Amino acid sequence: MKTTIIGLGLIGGSLAKDLRKSKFATELIGVDANKNHAKQALELGLVDQINTLEEAVKNTDLIIIAIPVDKELEVLPVVLDKMNGNATVSDMGSAKKIIVDSIKNHPRRKNFVPAHPMSGTENSGPTAALEDLFKGKIAILCDQENSGPQHLALIEKMFQSLGMNIAYMSADEQDHSTAFVSHLPHAAAYALANAVQAKEDRNIIFDLASGGFRSTVRLAKSSSSMWHPIFQQNSKYVIESLDVYIKHLQEFRDSIKHEQYDKLKELIVNANKIRVVLDGENSHMIKNEEKITKFYTK
Amino acid sequence: MKTTIIGLGLIGGSLAKDLRKSKFATELIGVDANKNHAKQALELGLVDQINTLEEAVKNTDLIIIAIPVDKELEVLPVVLDKMNGNATVSDMGSAKKIIVDSIKNHPRRKNFVPAHPMSGTENSGPTAALEDLFKGKIAILCDQENSGPQHLALIEKMFQSLGMNIAYMSADEQDHSTAFVSHLPHAAAYALANAVQAKEDRNIIFDLASGGFRSTVRLAKSSSSMWHPIFQQNSKYVIESLDVYIKHLQEFRDSIKHEQYDKLKELIVNANKIRVVLDGENSHMIKNEEKITKFYTK
Numbered sequence: 001m002k003t004t005i006i007g008l009g010l011i012g013g014s015l016a017k018d019l020r021k022s023k024f025a026t027e028l029i030g031v032d033a034n035k036n037h038a039k040q041a042l043e044l045g046l047v048d049q050i051n052t053l054e055e056a057v058k059n060t061d062l063i064i065i066a067i068p069v070d071k072e073l074e075v076l077p078v079v080l081d082k083m084n085g086n087a088t089v090s091d092m093g094s095a096k097k098i099i100v101d102s103i104k105n106h107p108r109r110k111n112f113v114p115a116h117p118m119s120g121t122e123n124s125g126p127t128a129a130l131e132d133l134f135k136g137k138i139a140i141l142c143d144q145e146n147s148g149p150q151h152l153a154l155i156e157k158m159f160q161s162l163g164m165n166i167a168y169m170s171a172d173e174q175d176h177s178t179a180f181v182s183h184l185p186h187a188a189a190y191a192l193a194n195a196v197q198a199k200e201d202r203n204i205i206f207d208l209a210s211g212g213f214r215s216t217v218r219l220a221k222s223s224s225s226m227w228h229p230i231f232q233q234n235s236k237y238v239i240e241s242l243d244v245y246i247k248h249l250q251e252f253r254d255s256i257k258h259e260q261y262d263k264l265k266e267l268i269v270n271a272n273k274i275r276v277v278l279d280g281e282n283s284h285m286i287k288n289e290e291k292i293t294k295f296y297t298k
Numbered sequence: 299m300k301t302t303i304i305g306l307g308l309i310g311g312s313l314a315k316d317l318r319k320s321k322f323a324t325e326l327i328g329v330d331a332n333k334n335h336a337k338q339a340l341e342l343g344l345v346d347q348i349n350t351l352e353e354a355v356k357n358t359d360l361i362i363i364a365i366p367v368d369k370e371l372e373v374l375p376v377v378l379d380k381m382n383g384n385a386t387v388s389d390m391g392s393a394k395k396i397i398v399d400s401i402k403n404h405p406r407r408k409n410f411v412p413a414h415p416m417s418g419t420e421n422s423g424p425t426a427a428l429e430d431l432f433k434g435k436i437a438i439l440c441d442q443e444n445s446g447p448q449h450l451a452l453i454e455k456m457f458q459s460l461g462m463n464i465a466y467m468s469a470d471e472q473d474h475s476t477a478f479v480s481h482l483p484h485a486a487a488y489a490l491a492n493a494v495q496a497k498e499d500r501n502i503i504f505d506l507a508s509g510g511f512r513s514t515v516r517l518a519k520s521s522s523s524m525w526h527p528i529f530q531q532n533s534k535y536v537i538e539s540l541d542v543y544i545k546h547l548q549e550f551r552d553s554i555k556h557e558q559y560d561k562l563k564e565l566i567v568n569a570n571k572i573r574v575v576l577d578g579e580n581s582h583m584i585k586n587e588e589k590i591t592k593f594y595t596k
Contacts, residue, residue, distance in 0.1 A: 120509075121509070137508055140506075181494060181503060181507060182506070184490070184493070185490065185511050185514035186510065187550055188486055188490055189514055190550060191546040191565075192543060193568075194550075194565060195478070197571065197572065199478050200475060205576070206575055206576065207463075208475055209479060211419070212517050216513070216514055218510075218514070220572050220573075221573040222570075223570070224563050224570065228563050231562060232559055241497070242550070243551070244496065246547055248492045252488060253544070256540075261526060270491075271491035272491075273491075273495065274494075274503075274519065277500045277503050
C-alpha cells in the first residue's frame, strides 16, 4: 500500500520502519517541514522519497499525520482538501478532542480515523526512530462511529501489523485518561527536573543520581515542540490531573509535617498497589487469535 | 575478612553477594529479625551462617547495618556496645543526621563510618538481592573527621571493592542532597500512583500504561517499611523538597491555566537541561587510578 507519512520524527520515523518491515507499506512517501529532518529520513532509508505536502497526499492510499498537535490543526484540513477522495487519513497525536472538533463538518470527515498509539521515548527527530516501538502497546482509536467502516478497518489492520492492541474510546474519554496516564507523568517529570535543578548543584545531581532519580525524571528530556501543544490542547484535563496530583502531594507532605506516620504508611501502601495494577492481573482485555481489542466507549 | 551483615534484604543481600565475589569478605555472618528472610538468605547462599545479633557482632572484623533507619536507631548502640573494640561498623541507610547524632557520645563513635551507597531497586527482601547493584554508583561517607582513620580506610576499600565511587559530605549535607535527588522522587512517585489510581479505572491504567508512565511511577512500588522511616527521619529536608516541588508544579499548572504558553515552553526547555546534567558533561569528579572521590564537605 502506498503510504504517506507527514512528520518524520520519533513517531513518524518509527512507524515508517515498522510499516516497511511488516510489508504493510509498499511505497513510503515522506513529508517534513524541517528540511534537515527530511534529508536525514531519506538517508536513513525511512522513506523512499520526500515530497511537498500537496504532492505527497494526492496519489496515495494512506496518509498518517505524525506532527505536533498544534501543527496538525493547520495541516489536517489541508490534507483532507487535497487528497484523493478514497484515501484514508489517520494521526498519532496525544490530544484528540480539539483535532476531532476542528474537522467535524469537513465533507471528508469519514476518511479520518483519529488515533493515538501509546508509545514513545524521550528522544526526538528521525535519528530517534526505533523498530518495534509500538509492539505490544495499545493504540487508541477515537469516535469510531464517525469514521467510514473501510477506513476504520484499514487503520485497525495497520496498527495490528505493528503488533499493537486496540482500544476504542470517545475523544473526550481518551483525553481524560491520557491526561492522567501520560500527560501528568510528563508534567511531574518536568517539574521534578526544575525543582531539583533549582536547589542542587549540577555536579551533585550527576554524582548522586542513581537509577531511581534517572527513571523518575526521564520524561523531562522530552521535547517542548511536541509537549507544549499537548498541554495546551488538553488543558482542561491536564489541569484537573495536576490539581489531583498536587492534592495528593500535599496530603503526603502534611502527613510528614504533622507526624501522622500511620497515615504516611497508609499512603505508601496504597501507592504500592500500582505494582499489581501494572502487572495487569485484573486486566479484562479481550483476547482472541485475530486481535486484542477493548471497548471503553460507554 | 570476617564480615557480619545485619539485615539481609535487597541492600544487605546485594552487598553480601558482591563482598563474596570480590573476596573482600572471607566469611559472612548474617543477622535478620525476620526468620523467613534469614532462612532464605542462607538457602540463597548469601551468607555462610545466621546468628543472633549479640553473637554475630562479638568476633567479627566488620559489621554492616542494612536495616530500615528506624530499626537502626535501636540496633546501632547495641552493636557498638557488644562488638569487639577493634571492629569497624558501617551502615547503608538513606537518612544520616539522626543516626549520627544518636551515637555522637558513644565511646566507640570512632569505630563507626556512616555511609549511604546511592543504589537500590523498587524490590525488597533477600530474593531481590542483585550482583553488581552498587557498581559504578556513588557511596557517600559522612562526617569522615569523626571516624578513626583505619576504620574510614577500611570502609573506603570495601566500597571500592564493589566498584563504587566515593563522595564525602557532612551528614547534614547528605540529608539535604538525598532529600532532593532520592527522597523527593520517591514521594513524587507515591503521590503519582495515588493520584492516578484515585481517578482512573485500574484496567485503563494497565492498558494505557506505556514506558513513560511505568518509568515515572516505578519507585511507588518501594516498600513502606524501608521508606516511611526515611521520610520521618529526614522530615525537615523532605518537607522542604516537597514544598519546592509543589511550587514548581503549581507554576507549571498556572502557565497552562492562564494560557502563558511562552512561560510553559520556558519551563519545559529549562527542565530539558536535566539531560545534559545527567550525562555528566560538567562533572568534576576527581579521577585517578586508585580511586574516584569527591569532597563536597566545605
